[in-house]
Amino acid sequence: MQRTLIGDLGQQIGQEVTIKGWVSVRRDQGKMVFFDFRDRTGTVQGVALPASPAIEVAKETRNEYVVAVTGKVNERPEKNKNAKVQNGDIELEITGIDILSKAEALPFDMSADGYNLELPTELDHRALTLRHPRVQAIFKVQATIIDSFREFMKQEGFFEFQAPAIVPATAEGGAEVFEVKYFDKKAFLSQSPQLYKQIVMTAFERVFSVNKVFRAEPSVTTRHLTEVVSLDAEMAFIDSWRDVRDMSEACVRYILEQVAEKNAKELELLGATMPSMIAETPTLSLTEALEKLGAPADKDLNPEQERRLCEMIKEETGSDFVYVYGYPTKQKPFYVYPNPENPEFNEGMDLLCRGVEWLSGGRRINDYTQLMEHVEQWGMDPKKIEMFLEAFRYGAPPEGGFAFGAERMTMQILGLKNIREATMFVRDMNRIDQSLSEEI
Numbered sequence: 001m002q003r004t005l006i007g008d009l010g011q012q013i014g015q016e017v018t019i020k021g022w023v024s025v026r027r028d029q030g031k032m033v034f035f036d037f038r039d040r041t042g043t044v045q046g047v048a049l050p051a052s053p054a055i056e057v058a059k060e061t062r063n064e065y066v067v068a069v070t071g072k073v074n075e076r077p078e079k080n081k082n083a084k085v086q087n088g089d090i091e092l093e094i095t096g097i098d099i100l101s102k103a104e105a106l107p108f109d110m111s112a113d114g115y116n117l118e119l120p121t122e123l124d125h126r127a128l129t130l131r132h133p134r135v136q137a138i139f140k141v142q143a144t145i146i147d148s149f150r151e152f153m154k155q156e157g158f159f160e161f162q163a164p165a166i167v168p169a170t171a172e173g174g175a176e177v178f179e180v181k182y183f184d185k186k187a188f189l190s191q192s193p194q195l196y197k198q199i200v201m202t203a204f205e206r207v208f209s210v211n212k213v214f215r216a217e218p219s220v221t222t223r224h225l226t227e228v229v230s231l232d233a234e235m236a237f238i239d240s241w242r243d244v245r246d247m248s249e250a251c252v253r254y255i256l257e258q259v260a261e262k263n264a265k266e267l268e269l270l271g272a273t274m275p276s277m278i279a280e281t282p283t284l285s286l287t288e289a290l291e292k293l294g295a296p297a298d299k300d301l302n303p304e305q306e307r308r309l310c311e312m313i314k315e316e317t318g319s320d321f322v323y324v325y326g327y328p329t330k331q332k333p334f335y336v337y338p339n340p341e342n343p344e345f346n347e348g349m350d351l352l353c354r355g356v357e358w359l360s361g362g363r364r365i366n367d368y369t370q371l372m373e374h375v376e377q378w379g380m381d382p383k384k385i386e387m388f389l390e391a392f393r394y395g396a397p398p399e400g401g402f403a404f405g406a407e408r409m410t411m412q413i414l415g416l417k418n419i420r421e422a423t424m425f426v427r428d429m430n431r432i433d434q435s436l437s438e439e440i
Contacts, residue, residue, distance in 0.1 A: 007041030163193030234401030307355030361402025
C-alpha cells in the first residue's frame with residue numbers, strides 16, 4: 001500500500017492507510033499497546049487492540065524503532081478529542097506493524113514531558129536529540145530566518161553568490177583567524193565574505209551571500225562561536241549609511257514577519273515572544289548612547305552597556321531594537337567609511353536587540369586613493385588583497401552593506417540562554433561534535 005504522510009491523515013477518516021516513521025512514545029497497557037508515531041509532517045496516536053493481528057509485534061516494538069504501520073483511521077470519541085495537539089481528533093487502529101529498523105535502549109528520556117537535558121549532554125548526543133520536537137522547533141525557526149533573508153534580498157534585486165572559505169588574507173585584520181596549510185603556502189579560514197562581496201558588488205550592484213565564517217576568538221561565552229552562518233548583503237549607489245540602515249531594518253522586519261507567520265506552532269512550543277520592532281527603529285550615535293548611559297564619551301559599548309541601553313530604549317519607545325552608529329574609525333576595519341566632517345568616527349553601525357548585537361554594517365570606502373591610505377595606516381599587505389583593490393582601482397560606486405549571524409538571531413528571537421542551543425553542530429573552543437576533553 002502506498003505511504004500516507006501523518007500530516008494528511010485527517011483527510012483519511014474511515015480509510016485504511018500505511019504510515020512510515022518512528023515510534024516516539026510506547027505505552028503498554030496489558031492487553032493493548034498505544035503508540036505515538038512521527039514522520040516529517042507530524043505525529044499521530046495509534047493503538048494495537050487485543051484482537052489486532054499486530055498485537056504481538058506491537059509488544060516487542062520500542063521507542064525510536066523505525067516502522068511501517070498499517071491501520072484504519074478512526075475519529076476519536078468526542079470526550080477523547082484534544083484540539084491542542086496535531087491529529088487530536090483521530091486515532092490509527094493498527095492492523096499491521098513492519099519493523100524496518102530496531103533501536104537500542106535510549107540513554108535518556110526522549111518524551112516531550114521527560115526531556116530535560118543539560119546542554120553539554122544534548123550536544124554530546126546531537127545525533128539523537130535532533131529528533132526531539134523542541135530541538136527541531138529551534139532549527140525550523142532558523143530555516144525560516146535564512147529562507148526569509150534570501151527571499152527579501154531577491155525581492156530587492158540582490159544577486160546571490162558564494163564566497164570562498166579559504167582566503168589569502170583576512171578582511172578584518174587581527175590575529176583571530178585560523179591559519180591553514182594550503183599545499184605549500186599559508187592561507188586562512190575566512191572571518192567574513194566582506195572583501196568578496198564588495199568585489200562582486202562592483203559587477204552586480206546588489207549582492208548577498210549565506211556563508212560559514214570562522215573566528216578564532218579564545219573566549220567561551222553564551223553568545224560567541226567559532227563557526228557561524230553569516231547572512232551578508234552589499235549594495236551600490238547609496239547616498240549615505242542611512243540607506244544601509246533602512247535596507248537592513250526592512251530585511252529584519254520581513255524576517256520577523258515570516259517567522260511569526262510560518263512558525264507559530266514552534267514559537268508556542270518554545271514559549272517564545274517575538275521582539276517588537278516599531279514603525280521607525282530608534283537610532284543613536286555612539287556618543288549619544290554613551291551620554292544616555294552616563295558613560296565616558298571616548299569608550300565603546302561593552303555588553304552590560306548594550307543590555308542597559310536596550311532596556312532604556314524599550315521602556316521609552318516600546319522597541320526591542322536600537323541602531324548605534326558612529327564608532328571610532330581606528331576600532332573598525334580598514335574599509336569602513338570615515339565621517340567626512342569628523343574622520344575620527346566612521347559611518348559604521350550596529351543593530352542591538354534585547355541587549356545583544358544582531359547586525360553590523362555601514363558605508364564602505366569606494367575611493368581607491370582613500371582606500372590605499374587606509375591599507376597603509378592599518379598595516380595591510382596590498383599584495384594579499386590585490387583582487388579586492390583591483391575592483392576599486394577601476395571604478396566603484398558609493399556603497400555599503402550589512403551582515404548578521406543566523407544563530408544569534410535565532411537565539412534572540414526564541415529567548416534561548418545559550419547560542420549553542422541554536423547551533424545544530426557546535427564549533428567552539430571546547431567542542432568539535434564531542435567535547436575536546438574527550439578523545440576524538
